[in-house]
Amino acid sequence: MLRSLASLARTASSATVPTCVRSLHSPAAVSLSSVVPTSTAPGKSPRILITGSLGQLGSELAKMLRAKYGKENVVTSDIRKPDVPEDGPFKYIDVLNYQQMEALIVDHRIDWVVHFSALLSAIGEQQPAKALQVNIQGFQNIVDLAKVHKLRVFCPSTIGAFGPTTPADNTPDLTIMRPTTIYGITKVHMELMGEYYHNRYGVDFRSLRYPGVISAESLPGGGTTDYAVDIFHHALKTGEYTCFLSEKTRLPMMYMHDCLKGTMMMLEAPNEQLKQRVYNLAAFSFTPEEIAEQIRKHVPLKVAYRPDFRQAIADSWPRSLDDTNARQDWQWSHDYDLKTMVGEMLTKLRRHYPAVGKQ
Ligand SMILES: NC(=O)C1=CN([C@@H]2O[C@H](COP(=O)(O)OP(=O)(O)OC[C@H]3O[C@@H](n4cnc5c(N)ncnc54)[C@H](O)[C@@H]3O)[C@@H](O)[C@H]2O)C=CC1
Numbered sequence: 001m002l003r004s005l006a007s008l009a010r011t012a013s014s015a016t017v018p019t020c021v022r023s024l025h026s027p028a029a030v031s032l033s034s035v036v037p038t039s040t041a042p043g044k045s046p047r048i049l050i051t052g053s054l055g056q057l058g059s060e061l062a063k064m065l066r067a068k069y070g071k072e073n074v075v076t077s078d079i080r081k082p083d084v085p086e087d088g089p090f091k092y093i094d095v096l097n098y099q100q101m102e103a104l105i106v107d108h109r110i111d112w113v114v115h116f117s118a119l120l121s122a123i124g125e126q127q128p129a130k131a132l133q134v135n136i137q138g139f140q141n142i143v144d145l146a147k148v149h150k151l152r153v154f155c156p157s158t159i160g161a162f163g164p165t166t167p168a169d170n171t172p173d174l175t176i177m178r179p180t181t182i183y184g185i186t187k188v189h190m191e192l193m194g195e196y197y198h199n200r201y202g203v204d205f206r207s208l209r210y211p212g213v214i215s216a217e218s219l220p221g222g223g224t225t226d227y228a229v230d231i232f233h234h235a236l237k238t239g240e241y242t243c244f245l246s247e248k249t250r251l252p253m254m255y256m257h258d259c260l261k262g263t264m265m266m267l268e269a270p271n272e273q274l275k276q277r278v279y280n281l282a283a284f285s286f287t288p289e290e291i292a293e294q295i296r297k298h299v300p301l302k303v304a305y306r307p308d309f310r311q312a313i314a315d316s317w318p319r320s321l322d323d324t325n326a327r328q329d330w331q332w333s334h335d336y337d338l339k340t341m342v343g344e345m346l347t348k349l350r351r352h353y354p355a356v357g358k359q
């Protein structure tokens, strides 16, 4: 485990964008059962497929869904080999292969699909043709299958769906959306197509616009907000970090606990509670210099700023999101702020870097 963590921390730090994500192999399932309501009738568990389940979010949501609905009721899938044996059924599945996905959905009597397969913002700019294919055709396959097989589909959107002409502060759900990245364009397309299939064919499509997600259990897969995870590994490993965004770049962010909590709430909400199919989800915003300052309250850290191509992406995104509608319609609330998130990240990551002491 430590070997792979060390190499992952190196990957996370490099100026080039990592091409894949691997789990940091946390043995513990995150427990949110006390805060997440369920709409499932007692005794009848939905059967759930997660695509892209070996990524940053899928690896953690799978644990939670399996803990709640039973191992056999959650089928995980990806186009990579799991680093560690999966705790339930795992299938190789390319979301571009409609037949392969249909066979899996029928064979496993799937009710809900959590569609996580995607290329993120930074890697999308490096491979725009592939991002178009995976993000657009992959979702099209899912939503067509949802129509035929009457599935509930959850597919996340992102702050990247907004663009430089969007109001940057307290960005509401309904506003100007003219993103300038291929990632953002594919996510706006996904939102609109999901709404179209909902309105025209009754597909139970649901989406949340996530901010950058921060986790101690898994590494992100090629986004612009990845620095906010990398910085912890470097603080604990060497005490030095070179940030690819400038010190004043403010972006919306969220601790994984809250991302999973919001996702479970949206996934399970009774349809009557949903007044729209896509909601903003927010927790807090910070700049690289602000997170570095918080980390320095626990461990020494020197940060150099060397912005690269990801700076232009970050500059086109909102500084903060307004998620009032999610809070009103289905009682969403977040638990972590910058201070508590930093404290918990360092506590959890110290397990992997035992040589580092407290200041
Ligand atoms: N992590 C974050 O901060 C945020 C993530 N999101 C969204 O959440 C979803 C999940 O994101 P992450 O887990 O962070 O991404 P990730 O990059 O960590 O994982 C994506 C997974 O999709 C898989 N994949 C790629 N091409 C595929 C294909 N053709 N068929 C099947 N699987 C394929 C990859 O192997 C990878 O395991 C994405 O839709 C992303 O846009 C949205 C906002 C923030």
Ligand SMILES: CC(=O)[C@H](N)C(=O)O
Pocket (backbone or CB within 6 Å): 120, 121, 122, 157, 158, 159, 160, 183, 210, 211, 212, 213, 222, 223, 224, 225, 226
């Ligand atoms: C905010 C996102 O969608 C993702 N983390 C990225 O930076 O691409």
